[in-house]
Each structure stands twice: as C-alpha cells, then as structure tokens.
Amino acid sequence: MFGLGTTNSMTMDKPHPDSLLDTGVQGVIGKPLDRVDGPLKVTGTATYAAEYEFANMAFGVLVGTKISSGKVVSIDVDAVKSIPGVIDVVTDFDRFIRVAAQGGATDAPTQGVKDIAFFGQIVAIVLAESFEVARDAAARLPIEYQASEGQYDFAAHRDETRKPADDATQAHFAQGDVDKAMDDAPVTIDATYVTPSQNSAAMEPHASIAVWDEDGSLALYGAYQMPTSDAQQLAKSLGVSEKKVRIIARYIGGGFGSKLGIAPESVAAAIAAKQLGRPVKAVMSRPQVFEATVRRSNTEQHIRLAAGADGKLTAIGHETLVSNQSTEDYFEPAGIGTHMLYGGENRMITHDIVDVNLVVSGSMRAPGEAVGMMALESAMDELAEKLGIDPIELRRINDVTIDPEKDVPFTSRNLTRALDEGAAKFGWDKRQKAGTRREGEWLIGTGVAAAVRGNMMQESSAKVEIHPDGSATVSSAMTDIGTGSYTILAQIASEILGIPVANITMALGDTNDPPAAGSGGSWGATSSGTAVYLACEMLRGKLAKAMGVDEDNLTLKDGTAIGDNRSTPIGELVGKGLEATGHIKPGKQEKDHTQASFGAHFAEVAVNAVTGEVRVRRMLGSFAAGRVLNAKTARSQCLGGMTFGIGAALTEDLIHDLRTGKLVNHDLAEYHVPSNADIPQMEVHFVDERDIHANPIHAKGIGELGISGAGAAVANAVYNATGIRVREFPITLDKLL
Numbered sequence: 001m002f003g004l005g006t007t008n009s010m011t012m013d014k015p016h017p018d019s020l021l022d023t024g025v026q027g028v029i030g031k032p033l034d035r036v037d038g039p040l041k042v043t044g045t046a047t048y049a050a051e052y053e054f055a056n057m058a059f060g061v062l063v064g065t066k067i068s069s070g071k072v073v074s075i076d077v078d079a080v081k082s083i084p085g086v087i088d089v090v091t092d093f094d095r096f097i098r099v100a101a102q103g104g105a106t107d108a109p110t111q112g113v114k115d116i117a118f119f120g121q122i123v124a125i126v127l128a129e130s131f132e133v134a135r136d137a138a139a140r141l142p143i144e145y146q147a148s149e150g151q152y153d154f155a156a157h158r159d160e161t162r163k164p165a166d167d168a169t170q171a172h173f174a175q176g177d178v179d180k181a182m183d184d185a186p187v188t189i190d191a192t193y194v195t196p197s198q199n200s201a202a203m204e205p206h207a208s209i210a211v212w213d214e215d216g217s218l219a220l221y222g223a224y225q226m227p228t229s230d231a232q233q234l235a236k237s238l239g240v241s242e243k244k245v246r247i248i249a250r251y252i253g254g255g256f257g258s259k260l261g262i263a264p265e266s267v268a269a270a271i272a273a274k275q276l277g278r279p280v281k282a283v284m285s286r287p288q289v290f291e292a293t294v295r296r297s298n299t300e301q302h303i304r305l306a307a308g309a310d311g312k313l314t315a316i317g318h319e320t321l322v323s324n325q326s327t328e329d330y331f332e333p334a335g336i337g338t339h340m341l342y343g344g345e346n347r348m349i350t351h352d353i354v355d356v357n358l359v360v361s362g363s364m365r366a367p368g369e370a371v372g373m374m375a376l377e378s379a380m381d382e383l384a385e386k387l388g389i390d391p392i393e394l395r396r397i398n399d400v401t402i403d404p405e406k407d408v409p410f411t412s413r414n415l416t417r418a419l420d421e422g423a424a425k426f427g428w429d430k431r432q433k434a435g436t437r438r439e440g441e442w443l444i445g446t447g448v449a450a451a452v453r454g455n456m457m458q459e460s461s462a463k464v465e466i467h468p469d470g471s472a473t474v475s476s477a478m479t480d481i482g483t484g485s486y487t488i489l490a491q492i493a494s495e496i497l498g499i500p501v502a503n504i505t506m507a508l509g510d511t512n513d514p515p516a517a518g519s520g521g522s523w524g525a526t527s528s529g530t531a532v533y534l535a536c537e538m539l540r541g542k543l544a545k546a547m548g549v550d551e552d553n554l555t556l557k558d559g560t561a562i563g564d565n566r567s568t569p570i571g572e573l574v575g576k577g578l579e580a581t582g583h584i585k586p587g588k589q590e591k592d593h594t595q596a597s598f599g600a601h602f603a604e605v606a607v608n609a610v611t612g613e614v615r616v617r618r619m620l621g622s623f624a625a626g627r628v629l630n631a632k633t634a635r636s637q638c639l640g641g642m643t644f645g646i647g648a649a650l651t652e653d654l655i656h657d658l659r660t661g662k663l664v665n666h667d668l669a670e671y672h673v674p675s676n677a678d679i680p681q682m683e684v685h686f687v688d689e690r691d692i693h694a695n696p697i698h699a700k701g702i703g704e705l706g707i708s709g710a711g712a713a714v715a716n717a718v719y720n721a722t723g724i725r726v727r728e729f730p731i732t733l734d735k736l737l
C-alpha cells in the first residue's frame with residue numbers, strides 16, 4: 001500500500017553485522033518464554049495428525065510382509081472382504097513406497113509382483129468402518145510369499161562394500177598421507193568403534209488422514225517435519241501435480257529424522273481415499289514405525305590418530321562402514337564432523353556401504369556427528385591417556401581457526417571457550433586418574449568430549465501481517481516438531497515489531513502458506529527465523545513511512561510506534577492491514593566459510609563394581625551456537641540431545657535377527673531410550689556468541705548439537721571410572737565385567 005512491494009528477499013552473500021534483534025527494545029528475544037503452544041499441548045487440545053475428524057472417514061490399517069526377502073505371490077483380498085465392516089483392501093503396493101534416505105520416493109510403479117527388500121515392507125492397506133475391524137482384517141489377510149535368500153548379517157558381509165554414488169557429501173576424502181604419518185608419529189591410536197542401528201523413537205507414530213476434493217486436490221493431515229518438500233514427494237508418488245497436494249502438520253509429536261520424508265502411511269491413505277471416494281485415516285502401529293520407516297545405520301568406525309609428543313595431531317583417519325539396502329545411496333555420514341573439528345595435515349575420511357535386507361537407513365538425530373563423535377571423541381580420550389595430557393588440554397592444542405581441509409574461516413567457532421567455561425562449571429579440576437575413585441561398591445569417573453554439528457541454512461519464507469487492532473500473524477509452512485518454533489518465531493516478530501508475543505498469532509505447518517524448509521538438520525530456527533526477520537524488517541520500513549519518520553528514529557514497543565517525539569498505536573498505522581513476506585536463501589557466505597556450532601560435554605558416572613551397572617550421576621553441556629533465541633527452549637533442546645547421548649552410550653540398540661532379518665525389538669518396551677529414572681542432574685551452559693556471517697539473527701543451529709559428542713563423554717567417564725575402554729556401543733553391563 002506504500003508502494004514498497006511485499007517481499008523482502010535476501011541471499012546470504014555477505015556478513016550481516018547489524019541485527020534488528022540487537023536494536024529492538026521489546027526485550028523479548030533470548031528470554032526463557034514458555035512455549036506459546038504449551039497450554040494447547042498440556043490440555044490435549046492441540047490437534048495432531050490422527051486427531052482430525054471427518055464425516056464418512058474410513059480407517060486404514062497397513063499390512064507389512066512377514067518375510068525379509070523374496071516376492072509376494074498373492075494377496076487373498078476376498079478372504080477378508082466378507083468380514084462385516086471391511087470396505088476394501090488396496091494392494092496397489094508398488095506405490096507404497098519405501099522411504100528413501102532423505103525421503104525420496106522410489107521410481108514409477110511397475111506392474112506385477114514386487115520384490116521384498118526387508119521385513120515389514122508395506123504391501124496392502126485394509127479399509128474398514130472402524131479401526132478395530134480394519135486391524136482384525138489386516139491380521140487375517142492371507143499373503144503368499146516366495147522367499148529368497150537375504151543378506152541380514154552386516155559382519156558377515158563387511159568386506160563386500162560399495163562407495164556411495166553421490167560424493168557431494170564428502171563420502172571419500174583424502175589429504176596428505178595418513179599411513180606415513182602413522183608410521184612416523186611417536187604416539188598413535190588405531191582403534192575400531194562399533195555403534196548399533198538405532199530408531200528415532202518419536203513419541204507420535206507416523207499418521208495421515210487423506211481427504212480428496214472434487215477438483216482432484218488432496219489435503220493430507222500428516223505428521224511430517226518438512227511439509228513443503230513432503231508435499232512434493234507425495235505428489236510425485238501419486239503421479240499428480242504438486243499444486244494439487246497440500247500438507248497440514250500443525251503439531252508433530254517428535255520427528256528426530258523419521259518424519260523428514262514421507263512414509264508409506266501417507267501414500268497408502270491417499271491412494272485408498274481416492275479409490276474409496278472417502279477420507280481415509282492411516283496410523284502406523286509402533287512396530288510398523290520401527291520396521292517400515294527408517295533406522296539409523298549401524299556403523300563400524302576405524303579411527304587412526306597420529307600425534308607428536310606435544311599432543312599436536314599430525315594425522316586423522318576416520319573410515320566408516322555403514323549398512324543400507326542395495327537400492328539406497330544414503331550413508332550415515334559418521335565422519336562429517338571429523339572434517340572440521342581438529343587440525344592435522346594428513347587426513348582421510350571415508351564411508352562405504354554394506355548392502356543388507358534390513359530396515360532402510362536414513363537420517364536420525366544429528367546424522368553423522370551423533371555416532372561419529374562417539375568414535376572420534378573416544379579415540380581422542382584414548383590419545384590423551386596415552387600422551388599423559390589432560391583431555392581438555394589435548395583438544396585445546398588441536399583447536400583451529402581455519403577449516404583444516406577447505407582453508408576457509410569459520411563463521412564463528414568457540415570450541416575452546418565451550419570447553420573452558422564448561423570445565424569451570426563442572427569442576428573438571430577435581431578429576432582423578434582412571435580407576436582411582438570409589439564410593440562403596442561404586443566406581444566413579446568423569447569424562448569430557450567435544451561437540452560439533454554443522455550449521456546449515458535452507459531456503460525458507462514466511463509471511464507476517466499486522467492487523468488494524470495492532471495484533472500480528474506469522475504464517476509459514478515451517479513446522480514445530482516439539483522444538484519451540486512457534487515460540488521463537490513469535491519472539492523474533494515481537495522483538496522487531498514491538499508487538500507483545502501474546503498479540504501474535506502463529507500459523508505453521510500448512511503448505512498453503514509460504515514455503516519453508518521445515519524442521520531438520522538444525523536449520524529450522526535460523527532459516528525460518530531469518531525469513532520472519534526479513535518480513536518484519538520490511539514491515540518496520542512501512543511503519544516508519546506511514547508515520548512519516550526516519551527508520552532510524554523509529555522505536556516500536558508494546559504495540560506503540562514512537563518517533564520524532566510522537567507516538568501512535570501500531571494498529572493505526574496499518575490501514576486495513578500491512579503484510580510482508582520474508583525470503584532467505586543460502587549464498588556466498590556458505591561457500592566462503594565453514595559453519596558449525598561447537599560445544600563440550602561433561603559427564604560423571606558411577607559404575608557398580610559388582611554388577612557393572614552404569615549410572616550417569618550428572619552431566620553438563622556447554623554450547624556455542626550463536627545467539628540463543630529463547631533460553632528455555634534452547635536449553636530443552638540441549639537436554640533432549642544429551643539424553644539421547646546417554647541413550648546412545650548405554651541403552652539404545654536396534655537389533656535385527658541375523659537369521660531372518662526381522663527386528664527383535666520393534667517397540668518402546670524393548671528398544672530402550674532412557675527414561676526419567678535414567679536421567680540425572682543436567683546442566684546446560686551457553687557461551688555468549690553472535691554469528692554475523694551465518695544470518696541476520698546471528699544464531700546457529702542447536703537442536704542436534706546437544707547429542708553430538710554426548711555419548712562419548714559418558715563413555716569416557718566410564719573409562720575414567722573403571723579403566724575399561726568399551727568400543728562397542730551401547731556400554732551394557734556385560735561389557736564391564
């Protein structure tokens with residue numbers, strides 16, 4: 001309305017030293033605000049995907065294969081169709097896609113019997129008037145198979161590897177001569193660490209309700225992290241135009257990677273709903289979530305470290321074997337943090353895939369660093385012990401200011417500060433030599449590990465509207481998967497626009513709103529936060545113009561615009577309403593720098609000398625991730641990550657039966673994520689940091705930083721307590737006796 005256009009688009013090509021978040025006077029940014037969606041969640045009124053109600057809705061229950069390798073010969077649909085209440089069985093199973101690593105749909109369907117690549121592969125959806133009838137019929141559905149020999153034992157096939165096809169992700173990297181450096185160095189570590197398969201274990205199972213409109217467009221109420229790209233995938237799987245698919249994902253009960261891409265339930269629900277001409281709901285059972293979405297691959301990581309007597313690294317080797325199905329190129333990038341964490345001239349980082357007929361591998365909770373740091377940071381602890389150098393000092397010695405491989409600076413990097421500030425708070429100076437501290441039958445030890453997690457920006461947009469009553473609305477296809485997006489995005493808008501958070505309505509998780517990269521890879525807060533920032537920056541300019549003051553003289557606070565000794569309610573400046581859309585995409589800054597968040601984990605454990613039981617007694621995480629947008633939600637993110645670190649170190653272990661490929665522990669009763677009783681006193685410390693190169697809000701990703709390195713700190717504490725180095729995770733008590 002003021003002739004300024006409505007889109008503020010920016011490519012991150014140069015540093016952005018001045019942030020409106022520093023000049024805002026609302027005083028809300030960084031504050032530990034309660035989640036704005038909290039009341040809805042604790043009162044049970046936030047609507048999750050499976051909770052929408054539609055007239056004439058049919059209930060779908062998915063059916064998975066009972067063998068791990070072979071072919072489906074026939075599915076006897078007629079055998080269950082006569083059950084009262086059963087509507088139909090859809091067996092167009094070729095399109096019940098497997099979830100490719102980053103969620104890519106498999107190619108166009110072929111006719112006839114399809115190969116079975118893993119146990120539990122979805123081949124049918126049974127539709128009934130009630131969930132109970134559908135479940136009963138699904139259990140009875142006769143399927144005839146022709147079984148063939150599958151490959152289920154990673155260890156037995158570990159020498160039959162293939163290189164990942166796409167090397168954009170640095171699957172294979174070499175610099176200098178690691179072998180020679182190992183020969184020449186006075187002190188070396190050469191050890192192999194093994195991590196098991198893991199499951200994301202989000203509390204909410206994958207769930208979809210598909211509703212087709214008469215005009216051939218689909219609305220899918222789903223539980224997905226990245227609705228914009230998920231809608232594209234879904235459209236591709238269904239063979240319809242992207243414009244015809246809308247995903248609504250207002251509330252999501254955790255994702256942890258398992259909901260980055262679409263899963264079979266959405267495709268099945270959509271196909272069935274189309275065929276029936278009725279809305280269809282499909283909710284995966286817990287075992288189906290385990291079997292037919294994604295796992296984190298198991299890893300075997302060969303670490304070699306060469307150092308001088310002064311502790312300075314001369315070589316790092318990090319060679320990783322992972323597993324996946326033969327049609328998949330995704331590999332767990334365990335060495336990804338190793339590229340940038342420490343110096344050392346000679347470097348070798350590789351990843352190779354062993355083909356298996358097991359649950360497909362994909363991204364889960366800090367893919368790469370979470371398990372890669374378990375190995376690297378255990379090895380660093382071993383090196384410190386061998387050198388007789390304090391583990392923190394060893395890391396300080398090998399800290400760098402320039403990326404050791406790309407020869408570019410970091411956008412910001414405060415590893416040593418995170419270590420030092422954390423050590424002071426934790427009381428690291430009271431640490432004793434390995435195996436020397438005992439309280440009754442408990443052996444006590446402390447451990448440290450560094451944390452690193454790459455920081456990414458992803459193209460995202462958001463719309464902000466100011467209404468005549470002075471309230472505002474923020475809308476975007478961004479999601480809140482339980483992490484606090486609703487709250488921090490409202491805080492950013494509030495800080496810049498001077499509108500109280502209580503007067504800002506948040507509308508996330510709908511692809512009808514401006515596209516966004518969604519929640520994944522710890523990019524959500526900074527990418528969508530920047531989009532909101534840019535929209536608000538433009539609105540601020542429009543408000544200044546409407547008021548007739550220079551932008552530099554404009555103060556926005558508590559719903560009032562103040563400038564040139566005048567003040568006006570903001571709502572009175574917007575006419576019928578003002579709106580702006582912010583749009584950010586990564587640019588040159590990404591190429592000219594390496595971007596990552598850094599940190600340090602400290603753990604104190606007690607190991608029972610009689611039973612081998614490990615109890616984490618306390619843990620402290622110290623994190624340098626740029627500006628903290630909300631001290632409470634940021635802390636909660638870190639606590640969650642540290643908890644997963646304890647799980648990775650001590651309890652989580654997704655086990656396949658090596659004879660049949662079947663998952664042994666496909667539910668939360670037998671797949672052990674830590675429960676409250678396993679979690680001790682935890683403290684989170686944030687290093688004061690701003691990143692002017694990463695984005696205008698000066699923040700970096702934090703969601704996955706908390707897990708990266710956390711497991712190694714626990715393992716290193718177990719070593720300090722017992723003198724026993726366990727290199728095969730999880731550290732169960734049998735390995736300590």
Ligand code: MOS
Pocket residue numbers: 225255256257258260363364365366367519520521522
């Ligand atoms: Mo994350 S594994 O990118 O949700």
